[in-house]
Amino acid sequence: MDTTQLLKGVLDLAVLAVVSDEDGYGYDVVRRLRAAGIEEVGDASVYGTLRRLYSSGALTSYVVPSDEGPHRKYYGINAQGRAMLEAQRKDWQEFAGTMGRLLKTEVVR
């Protein structure tokens, strides 16, 4: 099964989870998602998601000047984002539990 399809529904949740650990800029978030094992996600999807979460008020954003390279825009989670993360986490866990039970019974049968 193509995990990109699965990922689409939960990319928000994954991005929120990553940013809630620690503030990060665009590619930094991509890197951490990859490190966590989510390989199939496209860079552009992550940047777009960050942008959308920021527009909807779930993330804050600030620019960090850098001596070596270009200035980077960092994203951090805020109270609204945390609330969203909690709600989605709960939904996901319930859904994952349901799917787990469903798939287990399928296997057992």
Added chain:
Amino acid sequence: MSVLDTTDALDVAGYAAAVRRGLADLGPEQVDDLTDDLEADLAEALDDERHVAHGRGVLEQFGPPEDYAAELRAAAGLAPATAPGRRVRLSDPVDDSRRFGRWVLRRLRALTWWAPVEAFLVALRPVWWLLRGWVAYQLVAMMAGVSGWLPRNLAALLVLVGCVVLSVQWGRGAWFQSRRVAWVALTANAVAVVAVLPLLGSVQDQLDDRDRIYDAYQAGNLGGFDTQTIIQDKAVDGVVVDGIQVSNLFVYDADGNPLTDVQVYDDRGRPVRTTFDNGFDQYWFPEATEPWSFVSRVDSDNRARWNVYPLQGAPTSEFTYDDEGLQVLPAGSSAATPPWPFAKAPALDDPPEAAIGADGPAPSPSPTSTP
């Protein structure tokens, strides 16, 4: 930090530019929002890739820039590009002005003093809704040819109430929210914004007019705008009859016969003059075909006398200018007496008394009745 060589850097810049072109229909501000860090992100991703030693180029790594742009756009929750063949859409003035409005608002919100001002303005919004309803009513009323601040009959009142209800309901977000009709409400709002000041001005003008007519009516001279009485605070030099300055005086004796060469003085011996232009101006008589200019008489001391009535003169066209630039009658023509108002005035029954009254301090064309 970056180990990209120049070629890669150029590749990254070109790739980023291509991605931006793919987003161009969103407008410059949103493109900037989406691609703030694009070069840095691309370069860093490419850099990481180098460490894994694949050595892939930009295109291999990220795919076609159009796809990258589409993915970015989709993930950001924006509509896909409208016409694939024509990516750069002509800028929409409505969208542009909205974007500009949002930009201004964002700038203002960065200012500390703005927050209370905005709260105040937001509190005033219902006032605008009411005013907007009234403006809509006025526009309808204007088309129907009705004027005035408020309606005077039931139908007009219903229109006003309807307009106010529509305006307030839209303001509250209750009606006209669907995309299909929202533009109607937006247009109406824009029209109201443009029309409100001119409307207030024109209604005020109508009321002023009405007040002026009413005042005239109160003063009893409605319809009497053609006969105006000029009241001047400064004293007018000359002779005034019925509010109009007089250019010439005609004197009749007790028997009603016209007199010529009559010298007129006031009670202090000052000459009574009707003209002060020393013969330069032009005067029209009733039923004259061309204007006249007057000449002075000369007394025994060779002084010019302008208080000798009736003033004599000639049509202005007959005058010429002398060496000193003065208007004079040429040698051939002589001054004449302008037409008399009437050949004979009514005779008095008591001649001696009338003779005294004729040179009164307030001279008038005739001691007896004049037309």
